[in-house]
Amino acid sequence: MRQSGTREEFEETLAKLPLRERKKILTRRKLIRVAVELFLERGYDQVSVAEIAAAADVSKMTVFNYFGTKDDILLSPMEEHIGDAAKAVCERAPGETPLAALHRDFLERVAALDASVGMSDEPIVLKLRSLIEETPVLLSRALVFRRRSTALLAAALAEETGDPVTARLVAAQLGAVGDAISEENRRLLLEGRPLDEVAANAVQVAGRAFALVEHGLAGYAVKEAKGEKEAKEAKGEKEAAAS
Structure with missing residues (x-):
């Protein structure tokens, strides 16, 4: 259960x-x-x-x-979720993309306050995650779980598309989105943020993150020329004052 x-x-x-x-x-x-x-x-x-x-x-x-x-005492709850991403993609509705399916699945887990996406403020769960991060042998196995999860997702995508290389690339990107937001959820909860606040933030961040993957990284973090940032800020302040 x-x-x-x-x-x-x-x-x-x-x-x-x-x-x-x-x-x-x-x-x-x-x-x-x-x-x-x-x-x-x-x-x-x-x-x-x-x-x-x-x-x-x-x-x-x-x-x-x-x-x-002994490892399993701490890691078995994580291992139960290895196939979640692949399952969400395989069971998605006709016409739904893998990205949309995983975005929807992630939001459903956030709404359900599922610990698998970092949405648990129970002290024992937060302590468990910290312990895993601080113990090399446990962290090593946890990282293996992530790789297995990505491999299962890639296999599901490759079976549909017949393109295993692109499937691995897509699986790595989509898996990284969920992992990054889940870690941020846990970080905020460890800071003492209220669970409902963390959930609301997760929904917003997920929207931006999945959109970033969907539309590609072409416009991501374009380095501005020296002085360009200051000029934009000054222009913004001038427009705000005029309004």
């Missing part, structure tokens, strides 16, 4: 599930929370699976029933 929306919405959805399923989800979340707390306190390499099990009051075997390795 992927978590999106507010805590209240998650708990409401959870309450509708059978007891056994609820227990599995809650145990999994508890293991992640306990592991993150231990890693932050002592360092990732200094904590064993046995110590995580003891702190969570479960057996070591229980931990391995949920996660194959």
Whole structure:
């Protein structure tokens, strides 16, 4: 069960599930929370699976029933989303471009406050992302996930178009848009910005970013001649004063 929306919405959805399923989800979340707390306190390499099990009051075997390795405790939520972009493109409506499909999918995830696009202000989620960024072995695997996601998207595009080279180029650009905005969402939340403010900003930034890819980079960041910027600013001020 992927978590999106507010805590209240998650708990409401959870309450509708059978007891056994609820227990599995809650145990999994508890293991992640306990592991993150231990890693932050002592360092990732200094904590064993046995110590995580003891702190969570479960057996070591229980931990391995949920996660194959220690890395998986932190990275499995990310791995669940590797195929999201390819899925959105493959399931798009007739007449819809891959770019439009991914833009729409991204906005839907922002609206749902989906953690996969950085839209979660839960302390445990923010701590988890920081921990991954600060731990080389975890960051390395996270980057592999991104490459796999791009490869899956490229494969889906190549199958449709028959042009694998262009498909890889397009997949890299579209994947980078989502990654960049998601990282910005997390950065703003770590600064303490309200979730609704971050969501509104993400919608605006996504509009600009996807438009930039759609219309190409021909007019992007053209370097102005010396003094040209100041002249434009002065002209703008003069026009504003006249109005």
